[in-house]
Amino acid sequence: MAWTKYQLFLAGLMLTTGSINTLSAKWADMFSAPGCSDVPKHSFSHPFVQAVGMFLGEFACLFVFYTLLCRDRRSPEPQMNPGPSFNPLLFLPPALCDMTGTSIMYVALNMTSASSFQMLRGAVIIFTGLLSVAFLGRRLVPSQWLGIFVTILGLVVVGLADFVSGHHDDSHKLSEVITGDLLIIMAQIIVAVQMVLEEKFVYKHDVHPLRAVGTEGFFGFVILSLLLIPMYFIPVGSFGQNPRQVLEDALDAFCQIGWQPVIMVALLGNTVSIAFFNFAGMSVTKEISATTRMVLDSLRTVVIWAVSLALGWEVFHGLQILGFLILLLGAALYNGLHQPLMDKLPWFRSRAPEEGGGAEERERLIGGQG
Template identity: 60%
Template sequence: MAWTKYQLFLAGLMLVSGSINTLSAKWADNFIAEGCGGSKEHNFKHPFLQAVGMFLGEFSCLAAFYLLQCRASGQSDSSVDPQQPFNPLLFLPPALCDMTGTSLTYMALNMTNVSSFQMLRSAVIIFTGLFSVAFLGRRLAPSQWLGILATIAGLVIVGLADLLSKQDSQHKLSDVITGDLLIIMAQVIIAIQMVLEEKFVYKHNVHPLRAVGIEGISVTKELSATTRMVLDSLRTVVIWALSLALSWEIFHPLQILGFLILLTGTALYNGLHHPLLACLSRWWHPTQEGENERLLGGSQTPINESS
């Protein structure tokens, strides 16, 4: 089935905006300028300013929210479910988690390579799965537990690649270790945010607009979760390739292995192996499947009625 122009637009928007978001922040981190009064040069290290810029972009979504609300109020469609009354303070705990996690993320980006930064963000799968079991009472499938284990293995390999790679003047070994740990901490806080939103916000039929992830949610809705995962992986590859091309980091072959294992863990956790197994099953047993269709779905006269 061919994609529509709107679906192509969403996919391109997710890939381009996600890549620009990370690359532009790292580009700013690489700026060097003289200090006040002719003091020595220093790098741009203002992660909290970058976080404020991100939240200003999210805050601008309120304008779109009120426009959609006015449009909905002018329609007489009774099939649209009205929002339940809710306390605005419900947004405070997840908003604080979002602010803390985003700030830690930009701090980590100052200290580590952009490719490792992008790959280590896959740790959110681990903590989201564990917290959903502990606080939401969910039961994970065996494939999801296997995906969590694969993600842990991939994170270890990516972290090991950081330790073994040659460090430059900007990223010292101690800074890289600290940055990697900050990324993991940020994913813990983001996972807590997701649990809080699902437990206290979404049950009131409230759908807060957030700038980060809106195109991702739209891609999942319009296309599929598989497409979103592929686009996320392509975004990591684009960021990685541009970072190497701009000499922002040094390539280490262990990162390829870590990336592939992380990709496998994400696919297993999201259940993307089911359609693959179904396709393999149809490919391996086409004759048997055709025989079953003829035996069970045919219009032939039953044997005991032929006489």
């Protein structure tokens, strides 16, 4: 069945904005500018400020939701289901997980390449699968367990590629690259906890996806914005990558933006892209399928890698291709993308998961991720 022009537009929008989201964040990290009070020129290293911008983009999904709802209600035959009323505080625990995981990942992005950053985020499959078995009582079929083990193998290969490239990378020390990779994987544990919390407490209330993302974005934006104040006074020694060596120096970030306004373009690219990415991703699921969304999400890793190579942000390593292909295979096995082929071979047919193994449940686990 051929796609309509609208479906092609949605697929292209999701692929483009998803790629821009990571690339713009990495682009911001590559700028250097003077700071406040005649502080000499230094790199723009403000992961928590970047995370605030990302949550602002998620928060914008709430405005999109109410705009669409108002437009729908004015039509002769309203079709949009806003969902039942709910307590917004339901979203506070997953929002705190999102805030913590996102902040850690932006710290890690300062230390490693954009392509490795995107590839290593595939580790979320491992922890989501294990936590869903432990806390949601879900039973994974053999292909999903195989997908988890294949994903672990892929992570090892990508890690080896970074270890090899770290010896030849002038922009990052080997220790920084390894630390960054470990932080990304650690962040996926927190992201997996977020997904399990959403599955257990939030989605049973049938909340509209845009409303869910926007509400989490609201909590993340408000809480992290307030936390920037104490972060300004918390010393972290040599771990701090800003001149004052504090957890986050938001004033330094604003001063650097004043000296180098192009940084704001990169930050806005991250904010705007995350809003459009969530909208496009949910629309792709509705108009095409959750499987298509998963495939497009994997393709953006290729786009990020290709653009990074073209811009000279990183050097080519064959191990990364192998690692990406293995991670792609692991994701395909876990998400059941192999099933249509297996169904044509009677001796390979496997029983569908009894609890929560369908595309709808897996779609809930990928909603709202930047």
